Amino acid sequence: MKARKRVVTTRRQVAARRTPTVRRIKSAIVPAVKRPVPASSRSGDSHAGGASTPDRSVDLTVDLGRGLVLANPIVAASGPFGYGVEVVDSVDLGLLGALVTRGTTLRARAGAPPPRMATTPSGLLHAVSFQNPGVDAVIEKHEPAWRGWRVPVVVNVCGESVGEFVEVVRRLEGLSGVAGVELNLGCPNRSRGGSPFAFDADAAASLVAAVRRTWDRCLVAKLSAGAADVRSVARAVAGAGADAISAINPVAALAVGGVRDRERARDRTLFGGAGAGLSGPAIRPIAMRVVYEVVGAVGIPVVAYGGVITLDDVLDYLAVGAAAVGVGAAALADPSLPVRLAEELADACSASGFTSYRALVGTSRR
Amino acid sequence: MTTLLAEAELVESRAILPGQWIGSFHAPHVASGARAGQFVHLRGPDAPTELLRRSVPLNTVDASTGIVTLHVTSGSARATDAFPVERLRVGDRVGLVGPFGRPFEVDPRSRHLLLIAGGFGMAALRMLADEAVRDGRQVTLLFGAAGARDVYPSSLLPDEIEYVVATADGSLGHRGPVADLVPAHEAWADQAFAAGPIPVLAALARHAVGRRERLGVATLGRKRGGGRPEPSGSATARRKAFLQVALDQSVGCAAATCLGCAVLGVGGVPLRTCREGPVFGAEELDWDAFA
Numbered sequence: 143m144k145a146r147k148r149v150v151t152t153r154r155q156v157a158a159r160r161t162p163t164v165r166r167i168k169s170a171i172v173p174a175v176k177r178p179v180p181a182s183s184r185s186g187d188s189h190a191g192g193a194s195t196p197d198r199s200v201d202l203t204v205d206l207g208r209g210l211v212l213a214n215p216i217v218a219a220s221g222p223f224g225y226g227v228e229v230v231d232s233v234d235l236g237l238l239g240a241l242v243t244r245g246t247t248l249r250a251r252a253g254a255p256p257p258r259m260a261t262t263p264s265g266l267l268h269a270v271s272f273q274n275p276g277v278d279a280v281i282e283k284h285e286p287a288w289r290g291w292r293v294p295v296v297v298n299v300c301g302e303s304v305g306e307f308v309e310v311v312r313r314l315e316g317l318s319g320v321a322g323v324e325l326n327l328g329c330p331n332r333s334r335g336g337s338p339f340a341f342d343a344d345a346a347a348s349l350v351a352a353v354r355r356t357w358d359r360c361l362v363a364k365l366s367a368g369a370a371d372v373r374s375v376a377r378a379v380a381g382a383g384a385d386a387i388s389a390i391n392p393v394a395a396l397a398v399g400g401v402r403d404r405e406r407a408r409d410r411t412l413f414g415g416a417g418a419g420l421s422g423p424a425i426r427p428i429a430m431r432v433v434y435e436v437v438g439a440v441g442i443p444v445v446a447y448g449g450v451i452t453l454d455d456v457l458d459y460l461a462v463g464a465a466a467v468g469v470g471a472a473a474l475a476d477p478s479l480p481v482r483l484a485e486e487l488a489d490a491c492s493a494s495g496f497t498s499y500r501a502l503v504g505t506s507r508r
Numbered sequence: 509m510t511t512l513l514a515e516a517e518l519v520e521s522r523a524i525l526p527g528q529w530i531g532s533f534h535a536p537h538v539a540s541g542a543r544a545g546q547f548v549h550l551r552g553p554d555a556p557t558e559l560l561r562r563s564v565p566l567n568t569v570d571a572s573t574g575i576v577t578l579h580v581t582s583g584s585a586r587a588t589d590a591f592p593v594e595r596l597r598v599g600d601r602v603g604l605v606g607p608f609g610r611p612f613e614v615d616p617r618s619r620h621l622l623l624i625a626g627g628f629g630m631a632a633l634r635m636l637a638d639e640a641v642r643d644g645r646q647v648t649l650l651f652g653a654a655g656a657r658d659v660y661p662s663s664l665l666p667d668e669i670e671y672v673v674a675t676a677d678g679s680l681g682h683r684g685p686v687a688d689l690v691p692a693h694e695a696w697a698d699q700a701f702a703a704g705p706i707p708v709l710a711a712l713a714r715h716a717v718g719r720r721e722r723l724g725v726a727t728l729g730r731k732r733g734g735g736r737p738e739p740s741g742s743a744t745a746r747r748k749a750f751l752q753v754a755l756d757q758s759v760g761c762a763a764a765t766c767l768g769c770a771v772l773g774v775g776g777v778p779l780r781t782c783r784e785g786p787v788f789g790a791e792e793l794d795w796d797a798f799a
Binding site for chain 2: 221222223224228229232244252253255256257258259260261264265266268270273421422423471472474475477
């Protein structure tokens with residue numbers, strides 16, 4: 143196992159590092175168990191022969207700003223991996239660029255009633271509705287573990303008001319296990335009748351600006367495709383101090399159907415009237431457009447989310463200018479996918495003779 | 509979750525009903541220690557474009573040969589999930605991991621078990637019938653379907669059980685919902701186990717609430733149904749409930765991480781189908797919360 147760049151988020155970390163000695167040993171052991179390429183990667187095991195260690199000579203690092211440097215551009219998107227602790231024994235999280243946590247609110251949320259998921263053609267509809275234990279419980283239960291991990295942990299922050307976002311971020315302040323925050327601007331803004339922050343450049347900018355005043359580490363603003371002009375929102379959050387932008391949130395969607403009782407329930411909407419978010423390859427072209435426009439509008443790094451399953455999807459997002467690429471829904475069926483994509487990207491770069499993955503970034507714009 | 513990449517080979521597949529198959533898989537990793545009510549996670553040949561693995565309850569398990577049979581539907585039995593079992597051929601390998609979740613809890617003192625299956629719910633109850641017969645209990649299985657063509661063949665069930673059928677159109681057995689059959693058997697039964705569509709389960713759960721008062725029956729054990737409330741998801745909570753239900757929800761990660769399979773318990777507490785379920789005591793769940 144080669145030594146990797148450790149992300150130093152604050153100076154305070156030096157003091158904090160004393161505590162989790164045991165956990166650091168554990169996390170050092172886990173990646174050392176070099177898995178063979180999982181059998182489930184049936185399509186094209188191009189790197190099957192133990193080439194799973196990324197080529198040392200390829201520079202894969204991504205600087206998202208304010209000290210958050212990813213070891214590679216593949217990120218576990220918010221959701222499938224929870225807070226990471228749930229999967230740390232089975233997934234080599236240390237081989238990922240970053241882990242973005244489940245959306246976290248100020249207080250515990252019970253989430254939506256069942257059903258919460260349905261598959262649609264090339265898509266996954268989901269309505270967990272921010273179920274989480276609340277930021278204090280998350281910090282107490284998980285942050286000590288994060289400190290010992292090699293993978294930087296970015297907390298996805300949700301809220302219904304600027305005040306709630308700021309309060310959540312304030313609790314995260316000073317914790318060495320938290321490398322950055324990702325503000326989910328897709329959250330409904332209570333003061334604007336529930337319209338998402340991300341739909342309105344002014345609301346998005348004031349939210350980012352307010353958080354910026356309390357948060358001196360990396361701040362990522364997660365945008366939605368539903369904005370009338372996503373470029374103006376991107377410029378607004380960049381101007382308000384976001385270090386990076388991620389896009390896109392799941393697309394608001396709905397499906398009819400559901401339970402099998404045809405006589406009585408056939409024509410009801412799933413998920414009640416609240417609707418759901420659509421993820422998966424179905425939204426990939428939508429996300430591609432948003433990433434393309436955002437990259438053209440701002441100078442800060444963009445993390446692309448939306449339907450990534452194969453290395454080609456990663457390369458596509460890089461081609462339109464994304465600095466990093468997240469894996470979300472597809473990690474449910476295949477938890478090893480993000481790590482595998484990171485390895486495949488490194489292999490693809492070295493096979494092409496690139497010294498840096500940046501040779502692949504923005505190629506469609508030249 | 510280290511087992512999430514296991515595979516199994518299809519050794520036999522046969523259609524049993526329109527759009528329903530029973531597939532036999534060689535899966536020793538699943539067969540050992542599996543119990544009725546648990547489920548496996550199936551990943552089909554269309555991976556990776558299938559975004560979710562499909563949760564399928566265990567149909568039968570033979571630990572000595574490692575053969576696991578699964579009762580699967582081709583299409584829209586559950587919302588929009590589909591598993592293309594009809595395109596699988598003997599010898600094909602699928603991702604098959606598990607078992608997951610908590611099983612049915614049969615009280616050792618129970619002699620009479622009432623099994624209630626609505627349609628495809630049979631998939632979750634079949635193994636329990638096997639276990640009960642093996643343990644020398646008497647089993648009555650109530651089965652409800654839309655019409656005669658959807659009635660589960662009795663030839664696939666153990667000979668020792670009583671099998672009572674209801675169809676919505678009256679083409680076979682009782683005309684009406686399967687819940688109509690319950691009052692005739694509930695006094696006889698020591699425990700009841702149900703699986704099927706949510707509206708059927710909800711009706712059964714509401715009916716089960718007043719059972720003790722309605723029948724004035726003596727219950728097994730001193731504090732059965734009484735005493736302190738058991739924590740949700742515990743084996744005792746399930747065993748204490750007269751009616752246990754196996755839910756058939758879409759399961760995302762099966763690792764208790766994604767929260768996509770959660771249902772709401774009494775008091776609005778989210779319970780994950782893959783970890784606290786899929787078998788719940790009927791009174792643990794908030795049946796009004798299901799959309």
